[in-house]
Amino acid sequence: MTVKLLALDFDGVLTTNQVYVFQDGSEAVICSRADGIGIAKVKALGIAVIVISAESSPVVGARCRKLGLRYYDGVTNKLSVLHEIAKANGVMVGDIAYVGNDVGDLECLQWVGYPYIVADAWPDLWRHGEMLARKGGEGAVREACELICRMVAKERLLEIRQEQIPTWRSVESEMFDGIRTAVELYDIGDPISEEAAFSIDFKEPAFQDDPMKELQLKEKKMDLGLLNPLDLVKEENPDITTDEEAEEFLNKNIQIRNRLRSKFTVGAMPLNQNGGSQPPSPTGGK
Secondary structure (H helix, E strand, O other): OOOOEEEEOOOOOOEOOOOEEOOOOOEEOOEOHHHHHHHHHHHHOOOEEEEEOOOOOHHHHHHHHHHOOEEEOOOOOHHHHHHHHHHHHOOOHHHEEEEEOOHHHHHHHHHOOEEEEOOOOOHHHHHHOEEOOOOOOOOHHHHHHHHHHHHHHHHHHHHHHHHHOOOOOOOOOOOOOHHHHHHHHHOOOOOOOHHHHOOOOOOOHHHOOOHHHHHHHHHHHHHOOOOOHHHHHHHHOOOOOOHHHHHHHHHHOHHHHHHHHHHOOOOOOOEOOOOOEOOOOOOOOO
16 A cells, blocks of 8 residues: 555645735735655656635645646535545545545545644544644645655565565575564675575575675574574584583683674674673563
8 A cells, every 4th residue: 555646735834824815805924845845756657636615715826837736616515526526536535545624524534534634723623533743734745755755665665676586485494583584684785595585494505616605695684683603613513412512612712702793783692701602681671
């Protein structure tokens, strides 16, 4: 689910909700130039932006034309108009974002997938949308646009990373912590083979021709807490078979001990100051 349509109220969202009335009956409102930048960024992502206003005033058209936005003014039922627009363009309700400020926007906010309300919205709306930090006409629309841009960017990045991961067969192993670990294990500086990246057994043939990549993967697994340094010592030294012997070996080899201690993170028992292992403290006490 991602945003494909952004709908905006006009008064109180694109404006400060104040109006200046001149002697000749003409009106003027205050808007934020920052909103135009945000709208341009959203449109660049292929997201449609529209304005739905209950007001029927020349300033609505003037501002929307300046921003290059399709607008609907003099609207008495905003939800009906928004529903028809979504239907005509094949946009699912969950892919619509709406920014409002007053009770006339309530139905739309309750209907869409991404409801936003400006910081000075009427209290009746507070429970019906994500409250923005900025007020209407003072950058609220820019803020909403930035939130949408970041959300879309994260979704697209996830899609890209999923496409780059060659296989998921090893993710099911208890050796891995879901997709995050699989991605991190595969990203070890220089590219390594699929077999090497997703190998459970360090002695798989995939590593026999490249001991440096084998070492990189071991260190990465220690970073993630998936490999106990004591087990690594025993693996590299066939004569060492117990944890006690591994601890003694580390005590005698200070440089190795310090190097492994820096790698020993969450998921394994930390080395104590004497080079041995100590169990973690129970929750809430020492």
